[in-house]
Structures are given as structure tokens and as C-alpha cells.
């Protein structure tokens with residue numbers, strides 16, 4: 001059976017002391033094993049990144065940018081190959097996997113503009129004969145730790161900007177779908193990236209904790225669930241590292257009484273069940289305001305019957321399986337537990353049967369859900385949409401703002417004033433107006449508020465240039481004809 005191996009200093013490693021199975025979620029069968037790094041292997045990857053750092057940070061900006069231009073073309077040319085790898089280990093449908101690649105390409109395109117992005121500032125004559133300028137220098141070795149649900153896009157969120165800024169990277173992808181990261185690292189190499197600049201180690205908690213504790217790791221970018229994000233943030237920041245840790249989500253889509261009901265129902269179904277609900281920007285709560293609720297629930301329920309669930313490789317499938325059997329069963333348990341807590345199961349996807357041992361689950365719709373119920377309070381991360389009914393716009397805002405998460409949200413309305421007010425009021429990092437999944441384009445940064453992000457930098461885009469660089473400010477005076485004198489006072493520019 002194939003073993004998915006680490007890539008350290010440009011080479012795949014030989015032995016694997018510990019491994020874990022990698023499944024094809026559409027069949028339920030183990031297709032490969034993935035090596036799980038121990039502390040020695042992780043330290044070898046960190047050492048390779050540290051060794052590659054001096055030359056990479058000294059490389060010319062134009063040479064660095066060339067890598068990204070070539071990478072962009074390679075990714076565009078080979079999108080279907082990469083999408084097939086994603087589908088084989090994650091399960092999402094091929095078109096969705098290709099969509100994830102295209103969103104990742106946006107990060108590569110952004111990084112290709114590094115010559116512009118790394119410009120500093122200059123002020124002439126801050127005092128007589130004195131100038132000041134600032135430069136952006138790399139932070140050093142970056143650890144990038146990523147979740148299973150976007151095995152291409154999320155690694156590219158991190159590594160594109162980190163490498164563009166002159167850092168070197170150790171990427172620790174999810175052990176559930178590790179092959180895409182290896183493929184990406186090989187493509188970077190083909191695009192001209194020197195060995196050691198991007199290393200990939202697979203593993204679980206042991207590998208992650210070694211990265212967090214390694215004195216040679218300078219910055220940590222993490223994306224995953226909130227409990228892990230919180231602990232990563234604490235441990236890495238306590239060790240003095242720069243850290244951004246993005247966590248989970250509970251994204252509310254507010255539907256006002258004046259909304260286009262059909263557009264809202266289409267958007268809710270697409271955003272709730274796309275990728276089997278395993279997106280951090282999936283809509284998981286539909287907030288029906290006022291008398292829109294009955295019609296909205298009926299419109300969503302009517303659309304669910306038309307969804308086709310099957311292998312991601314089948315072009316007829318709208319939605320594939322979930323990532324693991326255990327996760328599928330955990331998602332189903334929220335539907336089973338909902339009636340006892342007072343919710344109504346309008347559509348019970350857990351009853352749908354599949355002629356396969358894959359990790360398939362039908363889609364579910366819950367109505368009359370309220371805070372305090374497990375289906376509302378927890379991130380289900382599966383194809384379950386909960387409807388919460390509220391009376392007014394103010395109730396909707398209060399509900400969203402009281403939630404612990406603050407990743408994404410959307411409002412559906414025909415009233416520009418209401419939409420503008422929602423943008424002003426809501427305590428969430430990314431907002432859509434009649435757009436259900438407002439993932440910002442690559443020229444902006446992505447990040448939630450509250451328990452959806454620990455740290456003060458959002459990911460990719462302009463904030464990533466800030467996160468992956470240290471600024472240095474230089475004050476300069478060159479010999480001139482002004483007579484000098486001793487002055488023990490604090491330097492004044494007057």
C-alpha cells in the first residue's frame with residue numbers, strides 16, 4: 001500500500017515508524033497510509049527550513065516573483081489532476097474541488113505581486129540632514145498547520161504569502177487528506193522554489209506540539225477547530241512566537257421579510273449543504289425574521305428533495321460523503337437529539353439509505369431551533385441546517401452577536417438601508433449582502449472574530465504581509481557640512 005511521505009529539503013523521506021490510514025470516503029476503504037512524524041522528523045524539517053532561510057531571504061524579489069508566476073500557470077494547467085486528488089481523499093465533488101483550487105490560485109496571484117507588496121516607506125528630512133525609511137523583512141521559519149476540509153486552498157492561504165515574504169515553511173497538513181500538500185510542494189519545486197523553502201511533515205498532535213515548542217520556529221499559522229486553535233494560540237504565544245489561529249464557525253444567514261424568497265432559499269441550500277456542510281463558511285443557521293419563516297422553511301424543504309448525493313467523482317452528484325465514519329455518525333446524532341430538545345425535524349437525512357460503505361449522509365433541516373440546544377450551540381460541520389425564528393431585525397442581530405463564533409454571516413434583503421445597518425451592527429468578521437458565502441477575494445484578508453480567530457492578524461491578502469514580516473525602521477544621517485556636537489538629551493527632530 002502507498003505511503004504518503006514527508007518532504008524534507010526537497011526529498012521524500014524513506015522510513016515511517018508510525019502511520020495512519022487514509023480513506024476514500026466514497027467507498028469507506030483504506031487506500032493509503034500516511035507517515036506520522038515523530039519529534040526527530042519534525043525537527044529535521046525545521047532544520048531544513050532554517051538552513052534554507054538565509055539564501056531564500058537574500059534572493060531577489062524578481063526571482064521570488066518568478067516562482068509564483070510559474071506556479072500560477074502550473075496550477076491552472078493541472079487543476080483537474082489536483083482536484084481528483086482532493087476528491088479521492090476528502091470526498092467533495094470534483095467541481096467543488098476545482099473551485100477550491102481556483103480560490104487557492106488567487107493567493108498565488110496575490111503573492112506574485114510581492115515586489116509591490118514588500119515596498120517600504122521613506123520620509124526625507126525628518127530632521128535637518130536626517131531621513132527615515134522602513135523595510136519589511138521575513139519573520140523566519142513559519143509552521144503552517146491546516147485542516148482537512150480545504151487541503152489545497154488553506155495551505156495556499158499560508159504558504160504563498162509566507163514564502164513570498166522571504167520566509168521558509170514547514171507545512172503540517174491534515175493527516176486525513178495529506179496527498180494534496182505533497183503534490184503542491186512538488187509543484188512549487190517544479191516552479192523553481194529551492195529545496196528546503198517548503199517542507200511538508202505529516203502527523204498528529206505529536207508533530208504539531210513539536211512545531212509549537214521548537215525554538216527555531218518563529219511564527220505559527222493554524223486553521224482548524226476552535227478548541228485546538230485556542231490551545232495552539234496559547235502554547236505558541238507563550239513560547240514567544242507570532243501566531244494566528246483560525247477556529248470554527250456557526251454562520252448565520254438572516255432572511256428579512258422583504259428578501260427575494262427563491263434567491264434566499266437557493267442560497268441557503270447551496271451554502272448549507274455544499275461540500276456536505278464541511279466548510280468553515282457554510283451557512284449552518286438560517287435566521288427567519290418575522291412572517292417569512294413558514295414560506296422560507298417550505299421553500300428550503302422543497303429544494304432538498306432534488307439534491308443528489310453520491311461519489312464526488314460522479315458528475316451527477318451535488319454532494320459527496322463526509323470525511324470519516326465517526327464524523328458522519330456525530331453529525332447524525334445532532335439530528336437524532338433535536339426533537340428531545342424541542343426542535344422540529346423537517347427533513348431527516350439520517351434515514352436516507354445508500355448502497356455503499358462510503359461515509360454518506362443525507363441532508364437534514366431542523367426548525368424551531370434555539371440557543372441552548374446542542375444543534376445551535378455546537379459547530380456540527382455537516383449537512384444540517386437549523387432554522388431559528390425571530391420576530392424582528394433587532395432580535396436577529398442580538399442572536400448573531402450573542403453567538404460565541406464570528407466567522408461569516410449574510411443578510412438577505414431588498415432594502416439597502418437594512419443591509420447597511422447590518423454591516424454596521426454585526427460582530428462578525430466577514431459579511432455577505434445577498435451573498436451567502438462571503439469568502440473575500442485574494443486581495444483582501446480572511447478572518448473571523450471572537451472564537452473564530454485567536455490572534456490579531458487575518459489570513460492571506462494584505463494582513464498576511466504584515467503577519468509574515470517584521471518591519472525595521474532605519475534613521476539615517478550621512479556626513480554633511482553641519483558642525484556636530486555632544487548632546488545627551490533624547491533625540492528631538494525639531
Ligand code: NAD
Pocket residue numbers: 145146147148149150154172173174175203204205208209223224225226228229246247248249279280379381407448452
Ligand atoms: P482539527 O482542529 O481537528 O485539525 C486541524 C489541524 O490540527 C490538523 O492538522 C490536525 O492534525 C491538527 N490537530 C488535531 N488535533 C490536534 C491536537 N490535539 N493538538 C495539536 N494539533 C491537532 O480540524 P479539522 O477537523 O481538520 O477541520 C475542521 C475544522 O476547521 C472546523 O472546526 C472548521 O470550522 C475549521 N476551519 C476553519 C477555517 C477558518 O478559516 N476559520 C477554515 C477551515 C476549517
